[in-house]
Amino acid sequence: MHGIPVSGGIAIGHAHLVSHARLEVAHYDVPAAQIAGELARFDAALETVREELGQLRTQLPADAPQEFDAFLNLHLMILSDATLSSTPREIIEAEKCNAEWALKVQTDALLAQFDQIEDNYLQERKADVIQVVERMMKVLLGRPGYAPPASDNERNLILVAHDLSPADVIQFKQHQFASFITDVGGTTSHTAIVARSLAIPSIVALHSARQLIRENELLIVDGTIGMIIVDPDPQALAEYRLRQNQWDLEKQKLKRLRDTRAATLDNVEVELHANIELPGDVEQVLESGGTGIGLFRTEFLFLNRDNLPDEDEQFEAYRNVVRAMGGLPVTIRTYDLGADKQINDAVNTSQNPALGLRAIRLSLTEPQMFLAQLRALLRASHYGRLRILIPMLMSAVEINQTLAFIAQARQELEDKFIPFDRNVQVGGMIEIPAAALAIQTFTKRFDFLSIGTNDLIQYTLAIDRSDDSVSHLYDPLHPAVINLIAGVIKACNKSATPVALCGEMAGDVRLTRLLLGLGLRQFSMHPASLLEVKQQVLKSNLRELVPLAARMLRTADADKLQTMLRKLNA
Ligand code: PEP
Numbered sequence: 117m118h119g120i121p122v123s124g125g126i127a128i129g130h131a132h133l134v135s136h137a138r139l140e141v142a143h144y145d146v147p148a149a150q151i152a153g154e155l156a157r158f159d160a161a162l163e164t165v166r167e168e169l170g171q172l173r174t175q176l177p178a179d180a181p182q183e184f185d186a187f188l189n190l191h192l193m194i195l196s197d198a199t200l201s202s203t204p205r206e207i208i209e210a211e212k213c214n215a216e217w218a219l220k221v222q223t224d225a226l227l228a229q230f231d232q233i234e235d236n237y238l239q240e241r242k243a244d245v246i247q248v249v250e251r252m253m254k255v256l257l258g259r260p261g262y263a264p265p266a267s268d269n270e271r272n273l274i275l276v277a278h279d280l281s282p283a284d285v286i287q288f289k290q291h292q293f294a295s296f297i298t299d300v301g302g303t304t305s306h307t308a309i310v311a312r313s314l315a316i317p318s319i320v321a322l323h324s325a326r327q328l329i330r331e332n333e334l335l336i337v338d339g340t341i342g343m344i345i346v347d348p349d350p351q352a353l354a355e356y357r358l359r360q361n362q363w364d365l366e367k368q369k370l371k372r373l374r375d376t377r378a379a380t381l382d383n384v385e386v387e388l389h390a391n392i393e394l395p396g397d398v399e400q401v402l403e404s405g406g407t408g409i410g411l412f413r414t415e416f417l418f419l420n421r422d423n424l425p426d427e428d429e430q431f432e433a434y435r436n437v438v439r440a441m442g443g444l445p446v447t448i449r450t451y452d453l454g455a456d457k458q459i460n461d462a463v464n465t466s467q468n469p470a471l472g473l474r475a476i477r478l479s480l481t482e483p484q485m486f487l488a489q490l491r492a493l494l495r496a497s498h499y500g501r502l503r504i505l506i507p508m509l510m511s512a513v514e515i516n517q518t519l520a521f522i523a524q525a526r527q528e529l530e531d532k533f534i535p536f537d538r539n540v541q542v543g544g545m546i547e548i549p550a551a552a553l554a555i556q557t558f559t560k561r562f563d564f565l566s567i568g569t570n571d572l573i574q575y576t577l578a579i580d581r582s583d584d585s586v587s588h589l590y591d592p593l594h595p596a597v598i599n600l601i602a603g604v605i606k607a608c609n610k611s612a613t614p615v616a617l618c619g620e621m622a623g624d625v626r627l628t629r630l631l632l633g634l635g636l637r638q639f640s641m642h643p644a645s646l647l648e649v650k651q652q653v654l655k656s657n658l659r660e661l662v663p664l665a666a667r668m669l670r671t672a673d674a675d676k677l678q679t680m681l682r683k684l685n686a
């Protein structure tokens with residue numbers, strides 16, 4: 117099967133099918149003698165949820181709106197319907213599987229039917245079915261029944277999922293799987309970005325892998341070209357084991373560059389910083405020799421929980437990172453929530469979430485939440501070199517409002533005599549074409565800028581970065597994209613505004629020389645790509661790159677551009 121490569125390397129292991137991590141459902145065979153017990157467990161869960169819902173109904177305050185009662189009644193009806201109360205029992209018996217899995221299989225079938233209904237009212241009932249199933253699942257998971265035999269070592273497991281949110285994938289960071297593959301997702305979707313940060317071979321957009329692959333099946337994953345082989349023959353297996361060893365050897369060799377200064381052959385220094393999602397990622401940054409953090413995506417602190425992290429909790433998290441980096445610069449981005457990263461894993465009901473209330477737009481409408489984060493950041497700035505970065509800015513009005521909030525947060529700390537770095541730098545992300553085109557508005561107001569090419573490309577080319585059906589159109593080399601990037605770098609260099617690039621392009625070694633040739637000197641990427649990019653920098657001669665890069669800017673022909681890129685990288 118072929119998909120889109122996300123993270124290179126080769127993994128050989130056994131498939132482990134997963135769904136939504138919040139309700140991660142494992143599939144295992146239940147021996148015949150245990151089936152009766154499994155059925156009883158399912159029935160008991162059904163009864164518990166029925167009681168829960170009944171109790172909620174009796175506890176409704178007298179002045180509660182009528183709809184509440186009707187709503188709970190509806191959930192009770194859904195629960196009692198044979199599609200949920202008896203079909204899963206039949207599945208347990210027929211497939212000899214665990215209750216959670218049977219419920220999941222049946223729910224997937226039900227939801228697929230809902231998707232085919234045109235009627236809006238019935239479409240909306242889908243959410244009710246999901247809520248009832250989630251209640252059931254929680255009870256079942258809290259009351260495990262037959263335990264499956266101790267499975268393979270985690271390191272040999274290949275996670276196979278249909279579609280996972282970035283919030284789901286981040287939970288896998290606590291485990292050490294061999295590989296991660298999904299049916300949907302574009303190259304720069306946040307799901308893919310987090311998968312990449314797991315630093316294991318990963319592939320997205322495999323379309324029907326989740327359906328075709330069976331639990332425990334042997335797989336070879338080639339994350340470099342985006343291909344998997346299901347149930348390989350011994351010859352293929354031997355070939356790939358060899359390739360895997362070669363890959364590991366290459367990685368091992370790269371480690372020698374960890375402490376080497378990143379400079380070109382003509383001795384121009386380049387800063388290679390790292391992107392992180394959680395404070396725990398710092399370890400990997402230091403191992404890869406990153407000389408700073410160029411992007412800490414703080415929104416991940418807000419996911420997979422029922423409450424929001426308060427100011428103190430955030431302060432601790434930011435301070436931990438700043439301290440762990442021991443004086444190296446740490447660029448922390450204010451939360452980019454909305455779109456595909458929702459608090460409480462809520463479903464975004466906006467028609468066009470990527471164009472909606474996201475990132476700084478959301479922050480500006482939630483002053484308390486935004487101020488709490490700004491105060492936490494400022495407080496942490498006292499403990500190291502912290503820089504604040506603002507995502508998704510587009511207009512001068514937003515810049516003014518944002519800077520006013522920062523001034524207010526500073527004042528609040530001053531009033532309470534709480535120390536912070538008075539010279540803390542504030543930067544803006546350039547990830548909307550309007551911002552790139554009106555770059556002077558930004559160079560004038562910010563201490564530094566950072567180009568977010570994932571969104572810049574999404575918005576310039578009108579390609580939804582999480583939709584794999586258009587990911588073949590995603591093209592960092594599109595003349596509009598490289599000219600926008602070049603324009604930003606040029607304007608920044610002219611006005612002496614430090615500029616970095618922190619989108620996935622920064623970690624793509626095929627583009628390193630082009631970006632260097634366009635004048636970029638600060639890159640921020642996943643720690644896993646850092647040493648490879650450093651190796652490329654060390655082998656590059658700027659004097660040769662600059663004229664070629666300038667010629668590429670004037671070329672509109674896609675084939676010619678590819679030829680020129682090959683020449684640049686030769
Ligand atoms: C970007 O858009 O390039 C970026 C770095 O931010 P994110 O991927 O989190 O949207």
Ligand code: MG
Binds near residue numbers: 507547568570571
């Ligand atoms: Mg972005």
